[in-house]
Every structure is written in C-alpha cells, then in structure tokens.
Amino acid sequence: DTGVSQNPRHKITxxxxxxxxxxxxxxxxxxxxxxxxxxxxxxxxxxxxxxEAQLEKSRLLSDRFSAERPKGSxxxxxxxxxxxxxxxxxxCASSPRDATPLHFGNGTRLTVT
Amino acid sequence: AQTVTxxxxxxxxxxxxxxxxxxxxxxxxxxxxxxxxxxxxSRQMILVIRQEAYKQQxxxxxxxxxxxxxxxxxxxxxISDSQLGDAAMYFCAYRSxxxxxxxTFGKGITLSVRP
Numbered sequence: 001d002t003g004v005s006q007n008p009r010h011k012i013t014x015x016x017x018x019x020x021x022x023x024x025x026x027x028x029x030x031x032x033x034x035x036x037x038x039x040x041x042x043x044x045x046x047x048x049x050x051x052e053a054q055l056e057k058s059r060l061l062s063d064r065f066s067a068e069r070p071k072g073s074x075x076x077x078x079x080x081x082x083x084x085x086x087x088x089x090x091x092c093a094s095s096p097r098d099a100t101p102l103h104f105g106n107g108t109r110l111t112v113t
Numbered sequence: 114a115q116t117v118t119x120x121x122x123x124x125x126x127x128x129x130x131x132x133x134x135x136x137x138x139x140x141x142x143x144x145x146x147x148x149x150x151x152x153x154x155s156r157q158m159i160l161v162i163r164q165e166a167y168k169q170q171x172x173x174x175x176x177x178x179x180x181x182x183x184x185x186x187x188x189x190x191x192i193s194d195s196q197l198g199d200a201a202m203y204f205c206a207y208r209s210x211x212x213x214x215x216x217t218f219g220k221g222i223t224l225s226v227r228p
Contacts, residue, residue, distance in 0.1 A: 030226065041220055
C-alpha cells in the first residue's frame with residue numbers, strides 16, 4: 001500500500017492558463033474522489049468516480065473544470081482559463097468500496113497569480 | 114442534503130490533559146457513518162476514528178473516543194492524554210450508507226497543544 005499519490009505538490013500559474021493535476025489512487029481502490037480545500041475550511045466535494053465512470057459532479061465544478069479516469073486507475077483534474085478564485089488545495093481520495101473510509105493524498109496546492 | 118457543523122474554530126489543551134471537540138450534523142437518513150479526520154500541517158488527511166450509526170456503542174481507538182448521540186445528532190471527539198503530535202486541524206465528516214455516497218465535511222477545528 002503506497003498510499004494515494006498526487007502530482008504536482010505545488011503549482012503556480014498565471015490567470016487564464018490551463019492546469020492539470022494527476023492522482024494515483026491506492027491500487028484496487030475503484031472509487032476515486034476529488035475535493036477542494038481553501039485555507040481554514042473543510043474539503044468541499046468536487047466529483048466522484050467508480051472505476052472509469054464519473055458518477056457525480058458538484059455544482060462547484062464549473063464548465064472550466066473537467067476530470068477523467070480513463071482506465072479506472074489514475075485520474076486527472078484539468079482547470080481551463082484559471083481564475084484567482086481557483087487558488088486552493090486540491091485533494092484526491094480513494095476507497096475500495098462503499099461505506100469505507102477515504103484515503104487521502106497530500107494534495108496539490110494551486111496558486112493563481 | 115446533509116450538513117456537518119463544527120462551531121468551535123479553535124481549541125487549546127495542555128499536554129497530558131483531555132479535550133473534547135464538538136460536532137453536530139443534520140440528516141433525514143437513519144443509516145450512515147460518521148468520521149473524525151486529522152489534518153496535520155503536512156496537509157495529508159488521516160482517519161482518526163469511525164462510527165456506524167446503527168451501533169449504539171461509542172467507538173474508541175486508543176486515546177481517541179467518541180460520544181455519539183444519534184437522537185441529538187451529535188458526534189464529539191474526546192482526546193485523552195493529549196500529546197504535542199495531536200496538534201492539527203480536526204474535521205468531522207458524514208457519509209450516507211447509500212450506494213455511491215460521498216463524504217461531507219465540517220469546517221474543522223484547529224487544536225493546539227500547550228507543552
């Protein structure tokens with residue numbers, strides 16, 4: 001069990017640029033979640049995959065956000081035309097099945113200047 | 114929709130003492146799970162303890178225990194013999210027992226431990 005891996009750890013980008021983050025869940029975990037966390041706040045749900053199927057998307061996930069999990073293993077989260085309000089920690093988590101605790105990665109800290 | 118409320122933004126405890134962190138939640142469901150997660154300054158979220166709503170017995174994990182009051186929709190975390198390493202943000206979270214449910218977090222509480 002190598003844990004949930006997220007890359008990069010930090011990303012600084014200029015407003016209007018596109019960014020992509022990657023998440024590698026724990027192997028054999030077929031459920032994968034993306035959350036966003038701003039400073040001093042709890043994580044907010046963005047989207048959820050079961051295997052390669054994206055089963056739920058939050059209203060927070062605007063048209064500029066897209067997530068994929070093409071082979072049911074790793075996942076990518078892309079933000080197009082970044083805005084300063086997108087600055088946050090983006091957390092990925094995985095779990096093996098329903099009702100089990102989520103295992104979180106270290107997150108990707110995005111700063112939009 | 115379910116909501117989780119942590120009304121205390123900060124708490125402080127003396128090393129070796131006991132501290133209780135409060136959490137309330139709102140749901141119309143009868144079957145669900147509650148969690149406390151710890152997030153140290155390194156940022157990785159770590160599971161502290163889990164409670165199944167159908168169990169009356171309060172969960173315990175070493176120095177960590179919960180007081181689960183289902184009727185009152187209250188789920189507090191007690192940390193006994195506090196250690197410096199307990200300093201972190203603590204999040205209360207709710208997860209429905211329904212299929213494909215997500216985890217809903219409270220805003221968190223920052224716990225500091227005084228040596």
